[in-house]
Every structure is written in structure tokens, then in C-alpha cells.
Amino acid sequence: MYTVYGIPNCNTVKKALDWLKEHQVAYEFHDYKKKGITAEKLQSWAAQAGWEALVNKKGTTWRQLDADAQASITGEKAAIALMQEKTSVIKRPLIEKNNKVVALGFDEDAYQKAFQ
Template sequence: MKLYSYPACGTCRKALAWLRDRAISVDPIDITRQPPTLEELGQALEQLGRKRLFNTSGQSYRALGSAAVQAMDDGQALAALAADGKLIKRPFLISDDGRILTGFKPEEWQEALLAP
């Protein structure tokens, strides 16, 4: 599994600790240095919709502006996300079966990663 995260993000650290406590191994990737690919972001868009992809509380999003993001078509939105990892809601996890999770909600992660 790949886990795109930001080392200074408290939510990302909580997610990593949660995974570690459950002996779930991930390949941690600094989202600011290596954002998810356009293909991965496209899969996330299909699975989650645009609203779950953007880090709306981050500086990059505020600098860009909500109106500008809403005015983008999907291709423009994906290109913006791929160009600036801080725009992406994190942590951004891609499971081995291709399921994508954004943000960290323990109950959602429990169901997606540990349910039979």
C-alpha cells in the first residue's frame, strides 16, 4: 500500500500510528515532494468525487481560492492536484486492491482495510 502523507501533518502521523498499531505495512511517500500521479488522482476522483480530494483547509487551497477550484473542469482540477501535493487531502492512501482513502477517519479505515 502507498501512503502519501506530510511529515508535519498531525492527522498523517495519527494515520501512520494507527496502521503501525495494526501491523499494516505501507510505503510512506512525502506528498509535498512526490504527489500522487495523474492516474492515481483520476482513480480517486472516480471513487470519491472532487470534494474528497482537496485539502480545503490548507494554504495552497486558500491561495488558489474556492471559486477558482469550483470553476475548474475535472482535468484542470487533477492537474492542479498533481502539481501541488499540499492541495490534496491527506493522508492519501492507496490500498493493495486499488481502493483509495483520503483524510483519516479510523472507522472508515477499519472497514476498508480490516473488514473480512
């Protein structure tokens, strides 16, 4: 079973969930806003995908940070602290299976390959 991590009102998450439903991929949804995320989980993802890939620097949450706060995110430890405090800064959706990152964000071509 896949686990989709995200927030339900995110358009990218909605696209991904619609794609998964359309292709009959079974999943459970983990809502960051309701359930949060552990530092251990973020460390596992960072080891697999790199902390830089996890921080969505194109999103509103990142852009709302002041320049000093943005500049302070120079390593994994600071990035994980930020992602725990402001879960909306995590790139969405992140999909995993058996603790392995399968997809980050939504890309239909990548999904075709990952969920065959």
C-alpha cells in the first residue's frame, strides 16, 4: 500500500490523488496539517531524495519567510526543523511504499513508470 503525504487543499495533491484513483492505485492519505510529520521520517526522506528536494522553494510558505529565515536553511538539520514547524513548505505530494520514496510532486510520466 502506498502512503501519500500532503495537504488535501493543495492542487498538486488533488491532481496526484485523481491520477491514482483513475489508475486504481490503492493508497492511504497522510494529512500533514492533522497528523504532522516526524523528524525521523523527514531524515529518511532526506537520505533518499536530498533535503533540498523536499523544501518547496516555489511555494507560498517559502516565499512568506523573510530573507533571513530563508538564508538560514543551509543544511539538513535546519531544513528538517523548518519542515516540522511549517509542513506546508514540504514539496507535495510525497508518495512512499515500504519506507521508500516513490514520487515527489506530480509528474504524469513519472507516475506512469512508478505505478505500473
